[in-house]
Amino acid sequence: MVAARLAFEGISKAFPGVRALSDVSFEVRPGEIHALLGENGAGKSTLLRILSGVFRPTEGDVKVDGVVQTLRKPEDARRAGIAMIHQELQQVPHLTVAQNMFLGHSLKRLGGLLVDRREQERRAAEALAMIDPTIDPAAPISTLKVAQRQVVEIARALLDKAKIIAMDEPTSSLTPSEFDRLAEVIVRLAASGVSIIYVSHKMDEVFRVCERATVMRDGKVVGMGVDLRTTAQRDVIAMMVGRELLLEEHHSHATAAVCLEARNLTTHRVRDVSFTLRKGKSWGWRAWSAPAAPNSCGRSPGPTG
Ligand SMILES: Nc1ncnc2c1ncn2[C@@H]1O[C@H](COP(=O)(O)OP(=O)(O)OP(=O)(O)O)[C@@H](O)[C@H]1O
Ligand SMILES: [Mg+2]
CATH class of the missing domain: 3.40.50.300 (P-loop containing nucleotide triphosphate hydrolases)
Structure with a gap:
């Protein structure tokens, strides 16, 4: 020691x-x-x-x-x-x-x-x-x-x-x-x-x-x-x-309609982030403490930091 x-x-x-x-x-x-x-x-x-x-x-x-x-x-x-x-x-x-x-x-x-x-x-x-x-x-x-x-x-x-x-x-x-x-x-x-x-x-x-x-x-x-x-x-x-970064792509939904798309987002916290959110599934952050983000296009994919 x-x-x-x-x-x-x-x-x-x-x-x-x-x-x-x-x-x-x-x-x-x-x-x-x-x-x-x-x-x-x-x-x-x-x-x-x-x-x-x-x-x-x-x-x-x-x-x-x-x-x-x-x-x-x-x-x-x-x-x-x-x-x-x-x-x-x-x-x-x-x-x-x-x-x-x-x-x-x-x-x-x-x-x-x-x-x-x-x-x-x-x-x-x-x-x-x-x-x-x-x-x-x-x-x-x-x-x-x-x-x-x-x-x-x-x-x-x-x-x-x-x-x-x-x-x-x-x-x-x-x-x-x-x-x-x-x-x-x-x-x-x-x-x-x-x-x-x-x-x-x-x-x-x-x-x-x-x-x-x-x-x-x-x-x-x-x-x-x-x-x-x-x-x-x-x-x-x-x-x-205080959250887990969960990048999960649900291929079964890969053909579903795109309801949110981000390309090369950069802020003081993240660099060059791109993602596509399709109807029926989420791709993003999931809180450790909170339940998984709702799987609906009409709502947020979860906290984004
Ligand atoms: N002089 C001060 N008077 C009152 N509150 C203060 C003072 N200095 C810091 N704080 C508060 O103390 C907390 C910690 O601030 P601090 O600046 O230490 O954070 P940090 O980890 O250095 O953040 P950053 O990454 O943004 O530099 C914050 O809530 C801040 O608002
Ligand atoms: Mg500081």
Whole structure:
């Protein structure tokens, strides 16, 4: 049994009128890439905000290497070796790469009178060299692409000697080849012992880079330590939505009249979905808890997520 690098123990968080998290417990091992999955509003970002000292939990503890952490502000999390890469990068466009990496804790010289730009750039270059040596620490951050700016955030986490890096939907604005590059960086970081918590709605990416997952629904953990190498995507999605995805074609009805047809539907949740619903049978989602969808053209084929 590997000792946990990070443990959430019985975390609950209530906002006025909303219970965002209820008794959330799970562990992340050293050097593990751990997915945190769930539908919109499941509580993923709230949990990461607790981890990064932005929110305080109503109940429960966060432990790093077995020690309970008091995370009252982001600086506490930084000191505990926790870094957060946000979807919306919090960088100052007119500052250089190195200045952004040292934002809030610049290196000083002449008894604290001046910022030591040269030393900042040297250390920034050192951290960047581990992941992308092509990035110039002296370049204004606004001249970099989003993917490179994300790499700068990761390098900043390395400067802080982060042991845990949480990424909340890091690839939402990246192209597939930029994702490939980020995936390479993440895998390399994990191999060096850094634990990564990876939040994404893109299942293909999750299954490519992550080893295990915690699945959340309505603020609760519904799947703990799910092994992504041995679990099918559809089973993970079923856990997330609380329903089984049932694709069953009833050939006996293949000649029945078409009453609903969808071609290449894409939303933020599904990609390129096509189906034909014929009179007398359904082809679609069926709830775990609810009875099978009614077999009638005049009614809905069942919940569609
Ligand atoms: N500051 C807040 N005040 C009140 N309610 C909040 C606050 N932040 C989050 N919530 C609520 O807590 C619940 C969990 O939200 P959260 O943003 O953590 O979900 P999520 O899993 O990150 O969703 P998404 O995938 O859409 O990013 C939601 O019901 C949300 O409306
Ligand atoms: Mg979120």
